[in-house]
Amino acid sequence: MRTNYRVNSGVRFRMLSKDQLRELYWGVLHVLEYTGLEVHHDEARDVLKKAGAWVDGLRVRIPSYLVRRSLKMAPRSFTIFARDGNPRHDIHIGPGRAHFGPGPTCPNFADIETLERRPYVKADVPQVAKIVDALPNIDFCESLGTVSDVHHDLGALYEFAGMFPNTSKPIVAWSYDRHDSAGIHEIAVAEAGGQEAFERRPNYVHYCEPLSPLVSTYEALEKLLFAAKHRIPLIFTPCPIAGGTAPVTAAGIITMAAAESWMGLTVAQAIQPGLPYIMGGVLSVMDMSAMILAYGAPELSLMMAGITELAHYAGLPLWQTGGCTDSKTFDAQAMIEGSMSVFFSALSGGDLTHDVGYTESGMTGSVFQLAAMDEAIGYSRRITRGIEVNEDTLAVDAIHNVGPNGHYLREPHTRRHFKSEFWLPNLHDRRNFEEWDMMGRTTMKGRTVAWVREILATHQPSAIKSETEKVIQKVLEAGEDRVKDQ
Amino acid sequence: MSEILEQISTAVIEGEVEEMVDLTEDALGDDISAEDILNKGLMAGMDYVGVEFKAGNVFVPEVLRSARAMQESMSVLKPLLEESGVQMLGKVLLGTVKGDLHDIGKNLVGMMCEGAGFEVKDLGKDIAPEAFADAVKEFEPDVLGMSALLTTTMRVMETTINVLEEAGVRDKVKVMIGGAPVTQAFSDQIGADGYASNAASAAELAKQMVGRA
Numbered sequence: 066m067r068t069n070y071r072v073n074s075g076v077r078f079r080m081l082s083k084d085q086l087r088e089l090y091w092g093v094l095h096v097l098e099y100t101g102l103e104v105h106h107d108e109a110r111d112v113l114k115k116a117g118a119w120v121d122g123l124r125v126r127i128p129s130y131l132v133r134r135s136l137k138m139a140p141r142s143f144t145i146f147a148r149d150g151n152p153r154h155d156i157h158i159g160p161g162r163a164h165f166g167p168g169p170t171c172p173n174f175a176d177i178e179t180l181e182r183r184p185y186v187k188a189d190v191p192q193v194a195k196i197v198d199a200l201p202n203i204d205f206c207e208s209l210g211t212v213s214d215v216h217h218d219l220g221a222l223y224e225f226a227g228m229f230p231n232t233s234k235p236i237v238a239w240s241y242d243r244h245d246s247a248g249i250h251e252i253a254v255a256e257a258g259g260q261e262a263f264e265r266r267p268n269y270v271h272y273c274e275p276l277s278p279l280v281s282t283y284e285a286l287e288k289l290l291f292a293a294k295h296r297i298p299l300i301f302t303p304c305p306i307a308g309g310t311a312p313v314t315a316a317g318i319i320t321m322a323a324a325e326s327w328m329g330l331t332v333a334q335a336i337q338p339g340l341p342y343i344m345g346g347v348l349s350v351m352d353m354s355a356m357i358l359a360y361g362a363p364e365l366s367l368m369m370a371g372i373t374e375l376a377h378y379a380g381l382p383l384w385q386t387g388g389c390t391d392s393k394t395f396d397a398q399a400m401i402e403g404s405m406s407v408f409f410s411a412l413s414g415g416d417l418t419h420d421v422g423y424t425e426s427g428m429t430g431s432v433f434q435l436a437a438m439d440e441a442i443g444y445s446r447r448i449t450r451g452i453e454v455n456e457d458t459l460a461v462d463a464i465h466n467v468g469p470n471g472h473y474l475r476e477p478h479t480r481r482h483f484k485s486e487f488w489l490p491n492l493h494d495r496r497n498f499e500e501w502d503m504m505g506r507t508t509m510k511g512r513t514v515a516w517v518r519e520i521l522a523t524h525q526p527s528a529i530k531s532e533t534e535k536v537i538q539k540v541l542e543a544g545e546d547r548v549k550d551q
Numbered sequence: 552m553s554e555i556l557e558q559i560s561t562a563v564i565e566g567e568v569e570e571m572v573d574l575t576e577d578a579l580g581d582d583i584s585a586e587d588i589l590n591k592g593l594m595a596g597m598d599y600v601g602v603e604f605k606a607g608n609v610f611v612p613e614v615l616r617s618a619r620a621m622q623e624s625m626s627v628l629k630p631l632l633e634e635s636g637v638q639m640l641g642k643v644l645l646g647t648v649k650g651d652l653h654d655i656g657k658n659l660v661g662m663m664c665e666g667a668g669f670e671v672k673d674l675g676k677d678i679a680p681e682a683f684a685d686a687v688k689e690f691e692p693d694v695l696g697m698s699a700l701l702t703t704t705m706r707v708m709e710t711t712i713n714v715l716e717e718a719g720v721r722d723k724v725k726v727m728i729g730g731a732p733v734t735q736a737f738s739d740q741i742g743a744d745g746y747a748s749n750a751a752s753a754a755e756l757a758k759q760m761v762g763r764a
Contacts, residue, residue, distance in 0.1 A: 172731070310655050351611070353612060356749050
């Protein structure tokens with residue numbers, strides 16, 4: 066037995082000191098107290114006013130004690146459950162755990178047959194969900210697109226209705242408004258077995274997006290209120306662009322984004338104390354030539370690491386970003402940008418890393434980028450898992466047994482450990498030249514495309530309850546009915 | 552080229568906002584016409600900035616600073632140009648459509664159009680179709696630019712074009728549209744006159760629309 070012995074159980078990356086984090090933390094509280102935000106929602110302003118905020122027209126300023134109290138009310142650890150009870154698909158959010166998944170709302174999609182960019186359609190949704198369900202390192206589901214071939218107000222409903230039966234991994238649900246949110250919730254609650262059962266074992270997360278700089282839109286708050294009232298775990302994530310809609314400095318954009326997200330936190334905790342709340346957002350730079358939000362910039366990883374550390378300092382999980390690229394196709398740039406941001410997300414321990422599979426700066430969703438990043442995530446996870454040091458892994462006995470001039474291939478020690486010590490590549494090729502040549506000289510791109518198509522041909526996600534299928538039909542019909550005259 | 556015009560174009564390139572009014576008045580004091588100051592001083596500087604921007608040597612904040620410098624000079628020149636009947640490049644009216652509060656792209660378009668030499672009026676965001684129609688009547692722009700970021704709000708562009716028609720002003724103005732989900736196909740479908748995929752190409756498109764590209 067070891068005494069007075071400290072263990073690092075994984076690779077740890079820390080960018081900011083306690084002093085720096087304290088300065089950021091109080092900077093955020095200062096912005097909320099002295100500058101405040103525009104809150105475009107009567108009920109949300111009332112909630113904030115009753116809780117102790119100062120309301121002046123649309124502008125709301127929140128005293129620091131109130132924000133700090135709200136931070137204390139939100140849990141740091143909680144679980145999002147697989148709809149089918151498969152414990153391997155549960156997501157346990159807590160310190161030192163990084164999870165990964167795709168992002169929402171790309172207008173375009175890289176076609177699975179032609180690989181060409183085209184508008185995202187309803188038929189793409191089940192395909193994305195199936196692939197997510199099968200990928201070993203992808204933990205939650207988003208659709209990688211906005212459905213373009215249904216009534217324009219029903220895109221989010223069809224999206225959820227297409228994902229839910231095709232993966233039992235928890236879904237992060239995006240929606241236009243509270244009608245969508247209500248329909249989505251009805252489906253999830255049917256599967257969970259009622260509202261109470263859902264509250265005990267929530268099976269999805271609700272996603273809302275305020276606007277930078279410092280505006281909470283009506284729609285974002287309408288959805289936040291719905292989620293808070295129904296105790297749906299909530300993500301409130303702004304998407305500020307450094308130099309455009311946010312300060313150009315990393316510390317500045319982190320401070321402003323945190324203020325935007327903590328406004329949502331304060332509303333949510335006032336309505337539903339203890340609501341699982343995941344802080345946003347997506348932070349990157351405006352490319353000052355191309356005028357786009359750069360999804361492949363090193364500053365994205367840097368800023369995301371900074372806001373992750375701030376969130377954890379304040380006691381909240383964070384909605385991280387990674388696995389995305391500005392490249393328009395499956396090429397070396399896409400792999401460098403995606404892999405680097407995946408690795409930094411894994412290192413910083415951001416709780417839910419989304420936008421895996423974004424290409425063209427978020428304009429085109431790609432399951433090929435997603436599948437290739439699954440490999441990068443596996444690779445990163447092996448590194449962040451670190452090295453175990455104990456009497457057995459030290460292998461002093463094995464070294465003694467083999468001695469000089471021997472080999473370790475037949476050692477029980479080798480057999481016992483190689484599967485957990487070594488990462489097993491899935492898409493990466495390590496064969497010698499002759500074998501690679503004989504097997505058709507495949508490329509990473511070719512192997513990724515083949516794997517995606519194989520998953521679609523063979524993978525069977527677990528089924529939803531037949532009652533839930535009926536509820537999905539009912540919800541879609543009610544939606545069609547609602548919009549039929551528009 | 553006279554020394555003072557060269558100084559003016561250099562000041563535009565360098566974005567010397569504070570010096571522009573003095574330099575412009577000096578040039579006028581030297582009996583250089585407002586039209587020459589505009590074309591051989593200001594626009595010469597902006598053309599250089601435009602070329603360097605495309606080449607990736609000059610960046611958006613620098614372009615906007617140059618455009619701002621040009622605007623300073625224009626505050627002196629504009630009444631003189633109008634007096635002497637010089638044909639200006641034209642007027643651009645901008646706004647983000649009803650229901651949409653995302654306006655960073657539209658703001659960039661406005662600044663790029665100013666830099667190209669347009670007179671720009673920006674209505675802001677969440678602008679109702681009727682407000683666009685009223686502003687077209689009042690401001691009489693050559694080009695109307697509309698933006699939207701959301702797939703839900705981009706459809707309001709079509710409504711706005713219909714309202715322009717009902718108000719009898721559709722044929723008085725060229726309509727250009729933009730925003731992340733907007734495409735050329737969408738532009739054709741709703742009967743806009745053009746689509747631009749970013750702020751710099753929007754300014755180019757506006758120039759084409761007034762026949763000055």
